[in-house]
Amino acid sequence: MITNFFEGIGAYALLMTKVFRRPDRWKLFYRALVKEIQLLGLDSIGIVVILSVFMGGVVTIQTAFQLSDDPLIPTYYIAMATRESITLEFSPTVVSLILAGKVGSNVASSLGTMRVSEQIDALEVMGVNSASFLILPKIVAQLLFNPILIIMSLFLGLWGGAMAGDLLGLVPFEESVMGYRLEFIPFENAFYALIKTVVFAFIIGSVSAYSGYTVKGGAVEVGVASTNAVVRSCLAIILANYLLTDLILTS
Template sequence: MKQLILKEIDDLIIGSLGIVAFISFFIGGVVAIQTALNLTNPLIPKSLIAFATRQSVILEFAPTFISIIMAGRAGSYITSSIGTMRVTEQIDALEVMGVNAINYLVFPKIVAFTLYPFVIAISMFLGILGGWLAGVYGGFVGSDQFITGIQTDFIPFHVFYAFLKTFIFGMLLATIPSFHGFYMKGGALEVGKASTTSFVWTSVVIITVNYIITQLLLS
């Protein structure tokens, strides 16, 4: 089981770092540029660019947007790999041997996704870094102003809120695609359909749960 968990961590968590880092860095930069371009009033301090970037990245972009990306990347991988095992009788083989197939296939993925908040922490850091680089080197804001903006009105509870929902999204990312793969019926074509359905449902549930958690914790 230990080996299976390590393999899932490698496939699902470490394997996703590249795309998460790439998207986070550039989206952070874009958020900073968009905010800067919309700040036409000279009375509004430039540090607001950093403030807006920080709030967008920590509250929504990193936990929610990256989770939707992960539903496509890791979720489709989970559904198609388990679905292919179903189609090619590998799950039947496990059951005939007396192995609890759900425990064997799904549990390591759930354990792997407990590390998902670390991915989001990296995403948050790179998003803000991207915003700083785009803001400072794009000539929109000075480095000191950006650092000041990042520290302005910082509420630690927001970080707790972000990581709490990240953890819940991680559990959803592990279980919904696994369900769609495990209980699929048919052949290779249905594996593709199951992956698509799984992505749609995971995204819908993430967005809905995001709304509920935000309503409960922040309103």
């Protein structure tokens, strides 16, 4: 099992050296990139919107439940704690985990199907660097679009939190806004969230592509690869999250 793990790491690294090559034709690369942004990015907006709004609401309610017993704590502190939770963890990490499920399975199953139906062999026979041609646009699309999704998620999460607080009478909307602005260091918080987002986007794109591209067999194996893509991406995100949190916040 340990040998398999290290063999897998080696195969992944070798695949990435094939992926990050100059595209044969830039025109085809840009065309594929636009398509991937549509498929992997724009099509994920709906789930990110719903998830972020409700996640913000839940975080506000949970925080209010913990702090509202103490009359000495001003209610805008609930909003401030909500802001910290959403900015530092919930938006970059939880949304990336959801995207690993949605986008990762899509990438792995589409590449796996191309592998078992010999479409990747057809590209290789033509002399096309299939790894670069197929995987690079997917990774670049996520590196470009996931930060946009996460910034959107931050705003929606905060809005959802403020709305939930106001509707349930926990924190008035104006106090939520005040709490969100309290001791906020935009560059530090946003920078931290975006660094994590970019790393997670690379993990989702590359790990799921590796799972799909290396499929051997038929339809059953494509299904297994799709599951593996999600599991591997999620594990890698959780591990990277721990390392990045330690690295950025403690330095």
